[in-house]
Each structure stands twice: as structure tokens, then as C-alpha cells.
Amino acid sequence: MTQLLTTVFSLAFVAQVLRIAVPYALAAMGGAVTERSGVIDLALEAKLLFGAFAAAAVGHVTDSALLGLAGGIAAGVAVAAIQAGCALVLYADQVIIGIALNVIATAGTRFLLQILFHEGANSPPCPAYGDAVLTNPIVWLAVIATAVLPFALRRTRWGLRLRAAGDRPDALIAVGASPRRARFAAALVGGALAGAGGAQLSLAVGGFTADMSSSRGYIALVMVILAGWRPARAVLACLGVAAAEALSIAFQITDIAVPSELVGLLPYVTTLVVLMIVVARRPPASLGRV
């Protein structure tokens, strides 16, 4: 027990929580931005996974973690573009698109691994940020986004149009602006954020592993809903998730006997219980309607 406490109350533990929180937080902010504009964002999982893959692949080829990050962001934007295209141009059901993209991401990243590197489950190594927190640009990106996004949503023309597209698209049309364009812009920015979150997954450990997003995208979306679609609060919720995850890792190194299969279920059970207790606030008025 004391071993557990000394682990928890250390600077290394705080750093670990931050590292774990970054993919969740970036995905949640991406989801919040996309959903506030009225587009359901169930494809966060796909953006994380493709982002992680692209970051590792580009990082491996260029031998630069920073270019890897750029690749991850580009992949997130690409997935978001497909998603927004299907939703806003073809008017396909947004929930179904999200699920489809997530299924495609699981097999698609392994397909690309096979095609590009002739590997089944792991990418060749890429430069890693490792345990460093202060020198990791993705951490800084997350911090800056947390500070800037609420302001941008509230005060800038981009944010105003985005929120109008989500809540009162007819008002946006009345002032001569296009809700579709605002939603596209929001979805692409959201995709970039989630893609960066995916990049953290692979660049932290220096390589891509199949299914390494392990439903973080879904959990991030739950945090967005619980936070009432407000990005800063969603980040706060994600820090809570990350703390729980770090704690469950700390549990495993102590001698307290908890079956490892069950410890891994902690995030899902917690999410489910939280969903049972908390009733979500009202979503953006035109969420899912094009």
C-alpha cells in the first residue's frame, strides 16, 4: 500500500497522467469542435488510429518525430474530410458513417502496415518522445489548444459561425453564411486535433501497434457529452480518465492481487457507470441533422 502511495504522489506519476491524458484530451477537443458545429463525431476512434499510424509511418520514413506529428495531423484531417463529405455532401447518416470509419480504420491500418512495411501488427520503429513531457510538442499543442479553444469558440468569427451552425443554422443562412462551410471548417479542425492525439499514441512509444487506440475515441466522446460539449471541461474530464488509467497501471506494479484482465476493464466500467448516473446536458440543437 505504501508503495502504491509513494508511486502516486510523485512527479513521475503526474507526468504519466499528463502523457496518458494527451490523446484523450486532443480527441475530446476535436470531438467537441466537430459536434458543436452539428456533426456527430463517432469517428474519433478512426482519427486516432489513422493518426497514430500515419505519425509512425512518416516518422519512420523521415526519421523526424515532428514530421511524424504533421503526418498524424494530416491523417486526422483526411478522415474528417471523408466523414464530413459523406455527412454534408451525400447526407449519409452520421452515426453510421462514424461506425463504418472506425471499422475501416481497424482493418485499414493493418492493411497499410502490410502494404507499406510487410508487417502484421507492428510498424518499424520511429523516433519517440518517450517519457519526456516538457519537450514533447504534442503535450504543448494540447495545452495551447485547451487554453485557446474556449476563447476561439466564444469570441472569434470562426467560433461564432461554428456554434451557429450547430444551434441555429437558419440564423447563419439569414446572415448569408453557409452552415455547410462552417461545419466543414469545424470538422477539419476537429480532425487535426484528433489526429495529433493519435500521433501521441505512436510517437510516445516509438512505433505503431494494431488497434493501439483501444477505444479511446469512444471514451473521449463520452467525456465531451459529459462536459456538455465544452472543450475545456472535456479536457478536465479526460485528465480524470487519465488519472484512473495511471492508477490502474500503478496497481499492477504493486503486490495487490487484482486480475489483470479485470483491471483493463476499469475505464469501460467507469464510463458506463458515469453514463448511468449523469444525465447529459442538451446537445447542440441541430446535432446530426444536415
Place this chain on the structure above:
Amino acid sequence: MTARPAPGGAAPGPDPLWVRLPQAFRIPFSGMRREIATAVIGLLASIAIGSVLMLIAGKAPGQVWWAMLSGTVSDPSLLGQALYKATGLALTGLAVALALDAGLFNIGAEGQLTAGVVVCALVGTALPAATPAAIAVPVCLIAAAAAGALIGSVIGVMKAARGAHEVITSFMLNAIVSGLALFLGNRVMFRNGTTTGAPIAPGAELPHLGIGGSSANASILVAVLAVAVVWWLRARSTWGRTWRAVGQSPDAARTTGTSIGKVQVLVMIGSGALAGLAAANFVMGNKHAFEEGLGRGTGFTGVAVALLGRMHPVGVVIAALLLGFLSSGGVAVSDVVPKELVEMLPGVVVLAVAAAVPLVRRMEAA
């Protein structure tokens, strides 16, 4: 599930070419024809996307598709294997279709199927070896259905009582069930270092059909029966009318006195039971024991089956056969293209059909 054309989406402009072109031919769409058109357009788009993927893999699409078709048709064991896959897919597809008919997107069929597999195997193993088939088979079937129904009911209750989105709760439950299955396997069921459990009572086994030594088995009767029951309920009973009313227009259903929450919970119980029943195909019909990862992916592919089958029981059967065939085709060409390519196709089908739905509706509206 409907994509509403207005309140204030894009400013109305001239329809794009791909909408105007079919309009020029005045294709009459109505009812069944519309659904068939949707499925066909979705399927053609999937084939086109699949072909692009094959080009990315550096293969000629025509040759790969042909190798899939001829390789499967000429090999009885692959044909039988397609039937085996289709049996499971018909049940999970029916599960997803039933929920979708009532406006619920049950992607939890995967977890409900796993729960069915675990409980079916647990009950089958617990039965005395001398149990006659007349008792053992129904008991195992009921156990599998009940396990799936239990998971399904959690999703339904959370939707009805808490408004929690069924996709999210489904996904969490999928992860939880698969973790619990592994835990139970490791602690209780797996025998000395393997990932296989003890065999079920011989009376609970369903015989193989013996098509080229494939895994196709008598559980196909269970699937056919389930399809018939769901078809009858959906088309001929007031229950079916009620759940479809809830799916198509919840407000109208509420106004006429239907309890939306009750329907949602009942439908999720039924949907979970159907997905759980698919365990008959895997446990009772084929492996006769619990195995790690048994039936994995059948729940997710069931989503593609339901959408491609346009939620109609008969459509679901056709779609299940098609995707079962596709899975065998993937085996037939496994040394030509990576198997991941074929694994992507169910997701592609879902995407393509989802995009085809509003397209056909707009053609029709012309």
C-alpha cells in the same frame, strides 16, 4: 436514422449531376424497389472502393474478384465455410436489423454474441454427458439467447431511462464482455495452457452438414426459424407495427400512446437474444467448446449485413450469404492480396450503403 434535408443545411441549389442523371431516366422508386436500388448502389460502390484498394495493393481488381468468385465456387469446402459464416451473420444481422427498425443502432451484437458463446459453453459443459438432445439443445439455445438478451437489455434500459446513446453503451459493453470472457476463460474454462475449454455435453452438439468437410452445421435451422419469426412479427403482428412506428416516427408513436422506453427495452432484449443465438452456430454446431475469439467479428459484420439487407429479414439472409461468400472469397485469394483488404470490405459496405440511402431518396423525390 433519417437524414433530414432541411432545417437549414446547405442553401438549396441545383442538384448535382449524379442526382439529375438518374432523374432524367425517371426510374420509378417505391417501397421495395427503393430498398433494392439502395442495396445495389451501395454494393456497386463497395465493389468500386474495393477495386481501388486492390489497385493500392498492386493487383488487377478484375483478376482478384474473378479469383474470389471462381476459387470459392469450385471448392465445396469454401462454399460450406461461406454457409457457416452466413449462418452466424444472418443471426447477428437480424439482431442489428431488428434494433435499427426500432430506431436503435445496436453495435453491441458483438458483445451479445460473445456473452452467448460463453454462457452456451458454460451450460453445455455443466450438463451431464448423458443428457438427451431433446433437452440439451433447447437448454443451450435458451442459455445463449438469455445471455445475449441480458446484455441487450442493459443497453435498452440505459437508452430508455438515461438517454445514454446506445452506440456508446454498446461499445463499452463489447469491451467489458470480451474482457470478462477472457477472464472466465483463463480462470475457469481454458484447459491446461490452451485457449480451449472443456467439450459440451454430446447431446447439445448440432451435426455438421458435411459439405466438403466444412464447418456448416444444423444451426442453419435455428437461423431460418429466427428469420421466419422476425419476418412474421415485423410484417404481420401489431408488435412489429409498433416497433417500426417507434423507429420511423417516435413522436407520432408517443402521441398514439406507445411507451417508447418500453418498446426500446423490449426490442433490445430481442435483438440481444438473436445475437446470442448465433452462439449455436459456433459452439454447438462447430467447436463444441468455448474457444478464445470464437465468432469474433460476426457482430460487427452483422451491422453491414443489416444495412445491406435494408433491415428486411429476407434482405438480411441475402446479405448474410453475400458477406459469407465474400469471407470465403477472401480465403480463396489470401495468397494474392493481404487478408486485411477483405476485412476492410464490411466497413466499406456500411459506408457505401449509408451514402446510398439519401441518394436514392433524392432520386425518388424528383
